[in-house]
Amino acid sequence: MSSTAAEGTLPLPADGSARSRVSSDGALLDLRAVPPARHAWRTLLRRPTFLVGAGFVVFWVAAAVLWKPLGFDPLGPTGLPLEGPSGAHPFGTDNLGRDMFARVLAGAQPTLEVAPLATLVATAFGTALGLVAGYFRGVVDDVLMRSFDVLYAFPQIISVLLVASAFGHSLLTLVIAIAIFFTPIIARTVRSAVLVETNHQYVEAARLQGERPTWILAREILPNILPVVVVEATIRLAYAIFVSAGLSFLGLGAQPPSPDWGLVVSQNRIFVQNAWWCAAFPALGIATLVVSVNLIADNLRDVTSR
Amino acid sequence: MRTRSDTRRVVLRRAAQIPFVLLVVSVLVFWLVAVVPGNPGRNALSQYASAAQVAAWNASHGLDGSTLHRYFSWLGDFVSGHWGTSVMLDTPVLGLVLGRLVNSLLLGLLAFVLMTPIAVAVGFYQAHRAGRPSDRALTIAAVSLSSMPEFVVGVGLIIIFSVTIRWFPVHSEIVGGTSWSERLRVMVLPAITVGAASAGYVARMVRAGVIETLASASYRTAVLKGLPRGRILLRHVARNSLLPTVAVLGTQLAAMLGGVVVVETLFNYPGIGQLILDAVLKKDIFVLEAATLVIAIVSIVVLLATDLGYLALDPRVRLRAEPA
Numbered sequence: 001m002s003s004t005a006a007e008g009t010l011p012l013p014a015d016g017s018a019r020s021r022v023s024s025d026g027a028l029l030d031l032r033a034v035p036p037a038r039h040a041w042r043t044l045l046r047r048p049t050f051l052v053g054a055g056f057v058v059f060w061v062a063a064a065v066l067w068k069p070l071g072f073d074p075l076g077p078t079g080l081p082l083e084g085p086s087g088a089h090p091f092g093t094d095n096l097g098r099d100m101f102a103r104v105l106a107g108a109q110p111t112l113e114v115a116p117l118a119t120l121v122a123t124a125f126g127t128a129l130g131l132v133a134g135y136f137r138g139v140v141d142d143v144l145m146r147s148f149d150v151l152y153a154f155p156q157i158i159s160v161l162l163v164a165s166a167f168g169h170s171l172l173t174l175v176i177a178i179a180i181f182f183t184p185i186i187a188r189t190v191r192s193a194v195l196v197e198t199n200h201q202y203v204e205a206a207r208l209q210g211e212r213p214t215w216i217l218a219r220e221i222l223p224n225i226l227p228v229v230v231v232e233a234t235i236r237l238a239y240a241i242f243v244s245a246g247l248s249f250l251g252l253g254a255q256p257p258s259p260d261w262g263l264v265v266s267q268n269r270i271f272v273q274n275a276w277w278c279a280a281f282p283a284l285g286i287a288t289l290v291v292s293v294n295l296i297a298d299n300l301r302d303v304t305s306r
Numbered sequence: 307m308r309t310r311s312d313t314r315r316v317v318l319r320r321a322a323q324i325p326f327v328l329l330v331v332s333v334l335v336f337w338l339v340a341v342v343p344g345n346p347g348r349n350a351l352s353q354y355a356s357a358a359q360v361a362a363w364n365a366s367h368g369l370d371g372s373t374l375h376r377y378f379s380w381l382g383d384f385v386s387g388h389w390g391t392s393v394m395l396d397t398p399v400l401g402l403v404l405g406r407l408v409n410s411l412l413l414g415l416l417a418f419v420l421m422t423p424i425a426v427a428v429g430f431y432q433a434h435r436a437g438r439p440s441d442r443a444l445t446i447a448a449v450s451l452s453s454m455p456e457f458v459v460g461v462g463l464i465i466i467f468s469v470t471i472r473w474f475p476v477h478s479e480i481v482g483g484t485s486w487s488e489r490l491r492v493m494v495l496p497a498i499t500v501g502a503a504s505a506g507y508v509a510r511m512v513r514a515g516v517i518e519t520l521a522s523a524s525y526r527t528a529v530l531k532g533l534p535r536g537r538i539l540l541r542h543v544a545r546n547s548l549l550p551t552v553a554v555l556g557t558q559l560a561a562m563l564g565g566v567v568v569v570e571t572l573f574n575y576p577g578i579g580q581l582i583l584d585a586v587l588k589k590d591i592f593v594l595e596a597a598t599l600v601i602a603i604v605s606i607v608v609l610l611a612t613d614l615g616y617l618a619l620d621p622r623v624r625l626r627a628e629p630a
Contacts, residue, residue, distance in 0.1 A: 049446060149323065150330045152609065153602040155564020158582065162335070162598060165586040166342040238453055245455045246568050250583055265461055269572065276465045283458045287450070294453040295446070 040227075040303045053295035056288045064108040074098065074106035074259040082275040092277035094268055103259040104281045110171060110260040111289065114253070115240035118175045122182035122240075123233045129183065130190025131217045135198060144191065148184050156181060156239075157246050164252045174244055174253050182236050189232045193225040227304035234297035241290045261286045317617065324606055331602045332384075336377050339594050340369075349589045350393050367592075384599065390592040394584065403578065403596045407604070410570070410577035413500060414562045416493050421501030422508065422555065426548070429512025430539075433547075436517055445510070452506030456568045460499040464572075467495060496573040500565050504558040511554045515547030522546070549616070556612025560605040 044050050067074070077097035078089075085092045091100035133141040151159070163177035197203060198221070206216045247253045248262030256263065261282040268278040343349060347363035355363075364370050367390070368379060383389065389399035428444060435441045451459070467473045474495045519525055520543065528538045567579035574580070578597055585594040 149327050150334070153327055153331050153606050154598075155561060155567075155601065155605065157564045157567055158598060158601060161567065161582070161586060162338045162594075166338040242453065242455050246457070249455070249457045249568060250571060251587070262455070262457070265457060269461060269464075272461065272464055273469050276469055279461050280465055283461045287454050287458050290453050290455065291450040294449050298449060 043303050044299055047299050049295045050299040053292035053299070056292035057296065060108040060285070060289050061112060063105040064112045067102065067105045067109070072099075072102035072105055074103040075257055078102075082271060082278070084275070085277055091281040092275065094264075094278045095271055095275075100278055100281055103264060104261070104285050107259040107261040107264060107282055107285060108289070110248075110254045110258060111241060111244065111262075111286070114171050114174050114178070114244045115237060118178035118182065118240045118244070119233055119237045121175070121179040122186055122236060123229065125179070126183045126186025127190050127222075127229055130187040131194055131221065133187060134191040134194025135213065135217055135221070141191070144184060144187055148188055151181065151184055157243055160243055160247060161250065161252060164247055169252050169255065171254060174247055178240050178243055182240065186229075186232055186236060190225065190229060193228040194221060197221050197224055227300075231297060231301045231304060234293065234300055238290055238293040238297060241286070241293060245286050245290070317614065320610065320613065324610065327606065328603065332381055332599060333377070335595055335598050335602075336380060339591050339598070340376065340380070341373060343589070343591075346589075346591050349591075380595065384596065389596045392590055392593045394588040394590045394593070399592050399596050402593065403581065403600055406576060406578040406581045406597075407600060409575070410563070410566050410579060413493055413497055413566060413570075413575065413577055414559060416490075416497040417501035417504070417562060418555075418559065420494075420497055421505040425505040425508035426512050426551070428505075429509040429551075430516055430543075432509070432513040433516030433520060436513075441513075445513075448506035448509045450506070452503045452510075454503070456499055456503065456565050457572050459502045460495070460569060460572045463495050463499060493575070496569050496575050499569050499572070500562050503565065504562060507558060508551060508554055511551050512547065515550050516543060519543050519547040553612060553616045556608060556615070559612075560608045563601055563605055563608075 075098065077093075078099045079093040079097050081093065081095050081097045083089055083093040083097075089099050089101060091104055093099055094103070129140070129144060133144045159181050160174070160177045163180065164173050167173045167176070203216060203220060206220050211220070244253060245262040248260045249266045251263070251266065254260035254263050256267065259282075264282040265279050265286075268275075268282075272279050340346060345360065345364070346367070346369050347360040348355070351360055351363055361370070368383075369376060371379075387400060389403065391397065392399050392402055395402065428448070432441045432444050468475065475492060524546075525538070525542055528542050563579075566577055567583055569575070570577040570580040571583055578601065581593060582597045582601075584590070585597060
């Protein structure tokens with residue numbers, strides 16, 4: 001099940017299938033080939049789902065950064081309670097008369113702080129761990145694989161819920177909890193990529209030249225598995241948004257009066273019968289962000305996998 | 307070539323690992339629930355209780371002594387079925403947790419029954435139209451469905467089906483006397499929500515499996531032999547392409563157990579997920595310890611059963627297929 005079709009992903013455009021990629025052991029160097037990174041970019045930019053996904057992500061990042069400078073007020077009452085969508089309040093108002101449009105824009109901020117930070121930490125540790133486990137095998141490898149077994153005993157959201165409840169409800173706890181549980185998952189993916197790479201002759205050559213293991217890992221193997229790391233990190237980012245939104249919904253992430261999407265949906269769901277807008281728009285915010293990151297991940301996987 | 311004894315060895319090793327995995331899980335649960343948050347008596351009685359009251363509470367709940375001693379006495383009690391009394395509900399934990407677990411499993415079962423045929427049908431349809439616009443649109447829909455948090459899907463369903471066209475109740479109310487038909491009506495929206503994420507994923511797997519079979523020589527032979535279309539679909543395509551789906555269904559069942567925390571909270575459905583959240587918020591450590599350990603046991607058993615089922619259906623498979 002390694003072909004593109006078998007992954008259940010979108011079929012490649014005709015030009016994308018003829019990828020001229022320099023093979024990782026350097027044996028099939030094609031001098032006419034475009035550098036793989038630039039080629040991947042060009043292919044990506046021709047894919048509509050990637051462009052749509054990237055568009056939404058850019059929009060939400062801009063919202064998270066710019067809502068304050070642009071003067072949106074997510075916390076103070078600016079209208080009557082539970083007003084429907086109108087020109088003055090395009091997304092209506094909530095039960096305290098706060099403008100939902102401002103709250104939805106500002107709500108992007110906590111989500112885009114927690115999930116990327118947790119993913120970054122998990123990717124850094126996971127990659128290091130995966131490199132060591134895949135290259136040296138031995139004890140580190142055993143511990144990694146067993147911890148993975150233990151991790152799989154729990155549905156992810158319950159593990160994170162336990163950690164978040166043990167160490168107190170805050171965004172920082174959420175970051176740490178998600179990072180802890182994503183690290184072994186990333187490490188496992190990196191590990192299997194390393195196992196494939198160590199069979200290539202360039203690794204053997206570097207070893208025979210007397211290169212130090214750290215050099216081989218950092219300068220020989222890592223650049224070759226970088227596409228795998230990037231794709232895995234993007235997939236984890238989507239999951240991190242998923243998990244952090246779920247935890248916020250359960251009341252274990254951001255605390256009121258934060259405009260965090262998960263929290264807002266949870267608080268406003270009791271008004272849904274009379275004022276659908278105050279739960280629907282923050283829910284739409286999460287939906288567009290998480291689906292976009294997934295579409296980006298899918299396209300990255302298509303373009304980088306051979 | 308993998309031989310029979312080889313396969314049996316792998317499964318046996320897998321089964322033998324389970325007690326160790328459970329032991330580690332129990333240590334983690336105990337540490338996170340009963341050690342990290344600090345003095346359980348203090349947490350239960352709030353800051354106004356005197357030190358003597360807290361000590362007496364701890365002693366009466368068997369929570370005095372060293373951490374190690376507490377862990378082993380808790381583990382012993384758990385294994386022998388003495389799960390203690392819930393602080394928040396003042397009922398025995400054993401009956402409470404198992405009753406709620408049954409509710410959750412019923413919800414999961416309904417989700418499964420509703421989701422599987424639709425997902426399989428969509429996957430088949432997509433495979434036959436692979437590469438066409440309808441296939442692409444459905445793929446995007448499937449990606450979207452399986453990546454959205456449950457409460458987003460749930461809120462959408464509530465707005466459409468409960469608020470706009472009023473087919474189902476907004477909040478579920480299940481008590482002892484609730485009739486089965488009423489129960490079912492209450493469960494439909496939560497079940498669709500729980501199943502939606504898996505449906506997207508399963509549809510993708512079915513699509514992939516069918517595309518692979520359609521490209522195979524045996525399919526071409528069947529077509530060239532002039533067999534009727536329906537028979538080819540059932541005997542040749544379905545049989546070969548649904549195997550990977552079986553494996554996925556098991557892992558999805560385990561994943562659903564996680565999803566129920568959010569869905570049960572959203573729909574106010576009295577399952578084990580809602581119980582876990584309540585126990586977290588009200589610091590009911592006995593309920594939390596028992597419920598999380600039960601969830602772990604159930605998901606381990608489900609995953610092992612999936613492996614065994616997969617093995618029984620197709621002895622060629624290599625064990626430990628990559629989980630998603």
